Amino acid sequence: MWIETIVMPREEPAEYRPAPRRDRSAVYSAACAEGEQFRDSVLSYLQSHQLMDAVKWVSDPGLIPMVTLHCTSSVLEQLQKEPRFEAGRSLMVAVY
Template sequence: MWIETIVMPREEPAAEYRPAPQRDRSAAHAAACVMGEQFRDTVLSYLQSHALMDSVKWVSAPGSIPLVTLHCTSNVLEQLQREPRFEAGRSLTFSVY
C-alpha cells in the first residue's frame, strides 16, 4: 500500500528570534531554492544508499523550502523516521464530499 510521506530536515531548538536584515527577495528566493534542491538530493541519496528506491513510487520536485513529499511504503517511512537528519511522517488525509 502506498502512503504519502512528508520529510523535512530535523532542526535544533532555536535560540531567541531575531529578524533578518532586509535584503533582495530574489536573492533570498534563489538561495531557498538551492537549499530545497540540496535537501531533496540528500533524501534521494539516503533512499538509494539504503536500497529503498524500489519502495518509492513518486518523489516531489524541489521547491523553495527544504521539504520532500514521497509516495512510498510504510517501511520507507519507518526508515526515514529512524534517521536523525530527518523529520518524517504521514500526511493527513481526509474525505471531501
C-alpha cells in the first residue's frame, strides 16, 4: 500500500534572531538552492539504502526544504530512524 510521506530536515530549536534585509531575488535563489539540496540528500539516502523500489513518486524541489513521497511504510520507518530527517505521514482529509 502506498502512503504519502512528508520529509523535512531535523532541526534543533534555535533562538530567534531577525534576519537582515536582503534582496528578494537573492533570498528566492537561496531558498531554491536549499530546497534542491535537501531533495538531493533525501534521494541519495534512498538510493544508498536501496529503497527506491519502494518509492512510487517524489515531489520536485520547492522553496522550503521539504520532500513529499508516495512510498511504502517500510521506507517511512527507515526515514524516521535517520537522524538528519524528520518524517511522517501526511494527514488524509475527506471533504464532503
